[in-house]
Amino acid sequence: MGRNNKRGGRRGHKPKDDVYRTDLVEKADMHNDRFTTYYRSQKIVPDDEWDVFMESLRTPLPTTFRVAGSRQTAQSLNATLRDNHVPNLSNVVFEDQPIPPPVQVPWYPDGLAWQFNVPKKVLRKQPEFKEFHSFLVFETEVGNISRQEAVSMLPPLFMDVEPHHKVMDMCAAPGSKTAQLLEALHAQDTLTSTSIPSGLLLANDSDHKRTHLLIHQSARLPSPALMVTNLDASIYPQLKLPSASNKNQMETLLFDRILCDVPCSGDGTMRKNLGIWKTWQPMDGNGLHGLQLRILQRAMKLLAPQGRVVYSTCSLNPVENEAVIACALRNNPDFRLVDVSAKLTALHRRPGLTSWRPTDKSLCTTYDTYDTFMATCTEGEVVKAKMTRGHWPPEDVEKLDLPRCLRIYPHLQDTGGFFVAVLERASTNTSPEGVPVAAPSRENKREADEAAEIPESKKPRLDDATEVEDDAEASVQTDVVAAVPAETKAKNPAPQKAGKQKKGEGGGSFKENPYTYLPPDDPSVLSCVSRLHLTPAFPSANILVRTPPGDADADAAAPVPVRNLYITNDLVKLLVTHNDYNRIRLACAGTKVFTKQEAGRGADAQFRVLGEALPLVLPYTDPETIVDADLAVLRILVEKAYPLCGAFPDGNFRRVMTERETGSHIVRFPRELDPILSHDLMLPIWKSTVSLTLMIDKKAKSALSMRVFGKDITSPVKEKEKPADDEPVVVSAEDVEDGAEDGGDELVNGDGAEDAVMTDA
Numbered sequence: 030m031g032r033n034n035k036r037g038g039r040r041g042h043k044p045k046d047d048v049y050r051t052d053l054v055e056k057a058d059m060h061n062d063r064f065t066t067y068y069r070s071q072k073i074v075p076d077d078e079w080d081v082f083m084e085s086l087r088t089p090l091p092t093t094f095r096v097a098g099s100r101q102t103a104q105s106l107n108a109t110l111r112d113n114h115v116p117n118l119s120n121v122v123f124e125d126q127p128i129p130p131p132v133q134v135p136w137y138p139d140g141l142a143w144q145f146n147v148p149k150k151v152l153r154k155q156p157e158f159k160e161f162h163s164f165l166v167f168e169t170e171v172g173n174i175s176r177q178e179a180v181s182m183l184p185p186l187f188m189d190v191e192p193h194h195k196v197m198d199m200c201a202a203p204g205s206k207t208a209q210l211l212e213a214l215h216a217q218d219t220l221t222s223t224s225i226p227s228g229l230l231l232a233n234d235s236d237h238k239r240t241h242l243l244i245h246q247s248a249r250l251p252s253p254a255l256m257v258t259n260l261d262a263s264i265y266p267q268l269k270l271p272s273a274s275n276k277n278q279m280e281t282l283l284f285d286r287i288l289c290d291v292p293c294s295g296d297g298t299m300r301k302n303l304g305i306w307k308t309w310q311p312m313d314g315n316g317l318h319g320l321q322l323r324i325l326q327r328a329m330k331l332l333a334p335q336g337r338v339v340y341s342t343c344s345l346n347p348v349e350n351e352a353v354i355a356c357a358l359r360n361n362p363d364f365r366l367v368d369v370s371a372k373l374t375a376l377h378r379r380p381g382l383t384s385w386r387p388t389d390k391s392l393c394t395t396y397d398t399y400d401t402f403m404a405t406c407t408e409g410e411v412v413k414a415k416m417t418r419g420h421w422p423p424e425d426v427e428k429l430d431l432p433r434c435l436r437i438y439p440h441l442q443d444t445g446g447f448f449v450a451v452l453e454r455a456s457t458n459t460s461p462e463g464v465p466v467a468a469p470s471r472e473n474k475r476e477a478d479e480a481a482e483i484p485e486s487k488k489p490r491l492d493d494a495t496e497v498e499d500d501a502e503a504s505v506q507t508d509v510v511a512a513v514p515a516e517t518k519a520k521n522p523a524p525q526k527a528g529k530q531k532k533g534e535g536g537g538s539f540k541e542n543p544y545t546y547l548p549p550d551d552p553s554v555l556s557c558v559s560r561l562h563l564t565p566a567f568p569s570a571n572i573l574v575r576t577p578p579g580d581a582d583a584d585a586a587a588p589v590p591v592r593n594l595y596i597t598n599d600l601v602k603l604l605v606t607h608n609d610y611n612r613i614r615l616a617c618a619g620t621k622v623f624t625k626q627e628a629g630r631g632a633d634a635q636f637r638v639l640g641e642a643l644p645l646v647l648p649y650t651d652p653e654t655i656v657d658a659d660l661a662v663l664r665i666l667v668e669k670a671y672p673l674c675g676a677f678p679d680g681n682f683r684r685v686m687t688e689r690e691t692g693s694h695i696v697r698f699p700r701e702l703d704p705i706l707s708h709d710l711m712l713p714i715w716k717s718t719v720s721l722t723l724m725i726d727k728k729a730k731s732a733l734s735m736r737v738f739g740k741d742i743t744s745p746v747k748e749k750e751k752p753a754d755d756e757p758v759v760v761s762a763e764d765v766e767d768g769a770e771d772g773g774d775e776l777v778n779g780d781g782a783e784d785a786v787m788t789d790a
């Protein structure tokens with residue numbers, strides 16, 4: 030990844046669509062003498078593998094995807110894929126050539142990742158593949174399948190995230206790894222058996238636009254445990270929260286797991302980002318080393334004792350990989366590289382390097398040592414080369430266990446190139462072996478500081494409250510509480526200005542509505558609890574609104590009507606209410622869970638649960654109020670947009686729904702009634718005065734139809750069928766994102782992207 034922060038979007042590159050078109054770059058153009066000279070001299074692969082390695086770089090990358098979502102949803106969809114689609118694709122011949130069927134990525138847990146290498150014309154023309162292609166497209170649109178490069182799936186797998194962990198993703202956009210981390214956080218929480226994990230995922234990216242993408246991506250798995258910020262990770266501020274032992278004391282939030290998927294030169298992605306063949310040069314990596322080291326060292330500072338940092342790049346360059354790890358380890362003796370050789374044993378990997386020879390722009394010479402480089406080059410050349418001592422292997426390189434790093438080469442298992450290192454922090458003040466740690470030697474520290482020096486323009490501009498502090502000791506914070514829980518304030522609280530951010534940090538304008546927690550006896554919250562039949566266990570105190578900032582007195586007199594309610598878990602609430610978001614660019618906290626829906630003529634508007642948030646609410650819904658139905662009912666709900674109650678077969682569902690009040694209801698299609706279902710299917714419906722509507726968006730409805738009925742039986746809503754004013758309109762993610770809700774959120778969370786829900790019930 031280049032400096033402008035877009036993987037494959039480096040200056041002068043073709044637009045993304047073109048980059049993916051392999052036909053635009055001839056194989057003959059897939060050469061770069063600088064690349065060959067540099068990497069041959071690094072001996073990244075043995076001489077007798079070099080040709081195979083280079084040839085694999087010139088071969089198009091197979092398509093890979095991951096079956097995503099909650100464990101049960103994913104396994105059910107994976108079974109459909111494995112048992113229905115793959116056998117269909119096993120004996121396909123196209124233009125006299127046998128076409129290989131999709132195969133499971135051998136090392137991905139539970140066989141949930143797949144790979145296939147089929148030319149586009151086969152995918153579009155051959156009937157068996159055409160059907161498979163539509164399945165992939167539908168399921169991808171609703172978020173059940175995530176197209177992701179195989180190697181990019183690796184870092185989260187080495188993080189061993191558990192639902193109670195505090196996790197940070199420092200460079201998270203566009204968010205494919207964030208999605209994996211969220212899934213891990215939402216894996217069954219055995220401690221509390223709820224749908225809401227007790228942990229945290231703080232996803233951050235310094236690029237403002239890409240932060241939008243990140244929020245959009247993560248909305249597919251709505252999480253009350255997610256926060257998204259838009260800051261420079263290398264100077265990430267410490268967040269505060271009340272101490273667990275003394276609520277009047279504040280302490281610094283330390284993370285159990287941190288992912289540093291840092292910006293890099295991206296030369297491991299040459300199989301798909303073909304423009305890199307033309308532009309690659311060693312300065313790409315030389316220039317990024319300092320930023321990469323600063324980000325990693327910041328992560329180390331924010332990590333709890335015995336916590337784990339995973340560092341990854343899609344580059345093969347030791348200057349961006351082993352050199353960064355070596356510097357960081359020497360400067361932080363309480364860290365060590367973890368031996369992960371027993372993990373993902375089906376993954377073919379090569380050990381990290383212990384020797385490498387950086388070079389400058391001229392590439393005439395690679396230099397054995399920093400001193401040779403300094404002695405050989407003029408002062409001007411030294412400055413231009415952007416190299417420090419830290420670019421070279423240190424003298425004590427053998428002590429650092431660098432072979433524990435993982436190098437993934439394209440020719441090993443037909444993937445992109447990648448690098449992963451797993452670092453662990455010892456318990457306080459001891460080395461990982463339990464020996465008390467000495468501070469880094471003055472020489473080590475000088476070298477590391479020099480390599481990681483923060484450019485003047487990048488020095489923290491945050492004031493005391495969020496200043497980059499080196500010691501992570503507990504501290505008392507007395508001044509800033511930006512977003513205050515509303516229960517400590519008057520009812521119908523005036524929206525606070527806490528979310529209004531300073532311009533400039535991280536680039537792009539930043540305007541956010543504040544996060545205001547409602548008291549549990551707020552009329553909106555009470556209405557949700559009673560109309561949606563929520564049990565007393567529902568965390569009503571964690572509901573928040575995002576209303577535009579305004580004049581506090583005026584707002585108090587005439588409060589802004591609430592349209593959307595968001596939910597966070599306890600930990601996110603503590604962080605939102607005890608830190609100053611005038612300084613921290615908080616782009617999202619928690620997820621939208623209820624939205625107001627017009628109820629029809631003569632009836633008051635009511636809240637309904639959002640389709641994609643249903644799994645969060647289900648464990649708190651009185652089970653007696655969930656209506657059972659069969660596939661005949663589902664067929665009508667899928668086929669027609671606004672079927673009348675009388676249109677349903679005479680039976681339990683029709684009888685119960687005729688008697689129910691208008692508003693939000695949940696229907697269960699039990700597995701025992703319909704063996705076609707692999708588990709109970711739960712869906713939200715809306716009853717207006719005359720009709721019933723399945724409250725999932727059109728794409729989700731089509732995907733559901735394909736899954737259950739084998740084809741898309743949904744009918745487009747025709748003009749004359751458009752709802753009367755008593756009928757609900759189901760909005761799609763795109764519809765909502767265009768129009769800012771809540772009075773103009775610039776970055777909104779989970780906007781109405783309503784998916785069909787296969788519950789874990």
Ligand SMILES: C[S@@+](CC[C@H](N)C(=O)[O-])C[C@H]1O[C@@H](n2cnc3c(N)ncnc32)[C@H](O)[C@@H]1O
Binds near residue numbers: 035199204207236291
């Ligand atoms: C390799 S990409 C991350 C890919 C992401 N982890 C994923 O899996 O989708 C690197 C990201 O780092 C971000 N970035 C660059 N410099 C940064 C900095 N100083 N702090 C935080 N993020 C940064 C870029 O905007 C880019 O989105």
